[in-house]
Amino acid sequence: MGPAPDFRNERRTIELNVSAAGHQPGIVASETALAWAGEEDTIAFAHKLAARPAIREAFIELRGDLGAGKTTFVRHLLRALGVAGRIKSPTYAVVEPHEAPGLSIWHFDFYRFSDPREWEDAGFRDVFASHGLKIAEWPDKATGLLPVPDLVIAIEALPDETRAVRLTARTARGQELIAP
Numbered sequence: 738m739g740p741a742p743d744f745r746n747e748r749r750t751i752e753l754n755v756s757a758a759g760h761q762p763g764i765v766a767s768e769t770a771l772a773w774a775g776e777e778d779t780i781a782f783a784h785k786l787a788a789r790p791a792i793r794e795a796f797i798e799l800r801g802d803l804g805a806g807k808t809t810f811v812r813h814l815l816r817a818l819g820v821a822g823r824i825k826s827p828t829y830a831v832v833e834p835h836e837a838p839g840l841s842i843w844h845f846d847f848y849r850f851s852d853p854r855e856w857e858d859a860g861f862r863d864v865f866a867s868h869g870l871k872i873a874e875w876p877d878k879a880t881g882l883l884p885v886p887d888l889v890i891a892i893e894a895l896p897d898e899t900r901a902v903r904l905t906a907r908t909a910r911g912q913e914l915i916a917p
């Protein structure tokens with residue numbers, strides 16, 4: 738068997754058939770594969786993303802199994818954006834709001850989200866209509882309610898603790914976020 742695949746620096750651009758999904762035809766979605774060897778790589782990526790102006794209005798989906806490292810990444814991103822104090826995980830509250838200097842942030846975890854009425858009742862529609870950064874773990878539990886994400890970050894924990902990460906930009910803003 739050869740060496741483990743190195744996801745680092747592998748970049749490819751794919752043309753998605755987005756017209757079938759009801760979006761504008763001709764939109765190019767970028768897909769980038771990376772590897773985080775440890776949490777310091779996660780931190781470095783969080784800082785890179787935090788430095789992009791496009792982050793201020795972005796909607797980011799985080800995909801991956803239980804324990805993949807989604808919340809860990811969000812915590813590092815929030816810290817990199819200047820959120821101070823303890824960063825609670827939103828699992829029981831569905832959403833945890835945060836304030837960074839000049840920036841509102843909503844961290845959703847839809848793992849226990851089951852009643853679509855909560856979407857209206859809890860004011861999530863208004864959140865997505867507001868300025869600021871929205872991040873969602875377990876977005877598939879709120880399918881049909883969430884808008885198209887700018888960026889999808891899919892994280893997979895490999896047996897050696899490396900995180901295989903796939904970035905998919907689905908909008909122009911998402912492209913800006915992950916441009917080299």
Ligand SMILES: Nc1ncnc2c1ncn2[C@@H]1O[C@H](COP(=O)(O)OP(=O)(O)OP(=O)(O)O)[C@@H](O)[C@H]1O
Nearest residue numbers: 773775776779802803804805806807808809810900
């Ligand atoms: N880049 C990383 N390198 C090594 N370990 C990591 C990394 N990211 C996260 N971990 C570890 O993985 C564990 C689970 O992480 P985390 O809670 O972020 O997962 P999650 O994807 O949010 O899970 P859930 O679906 O339950 O919310 C933690 O113990 C964390 O320290």
Ligand SMILES: [Mg+2]
Nearest residue numbers: 807808846874
């Ligand atoms: Mg989590």
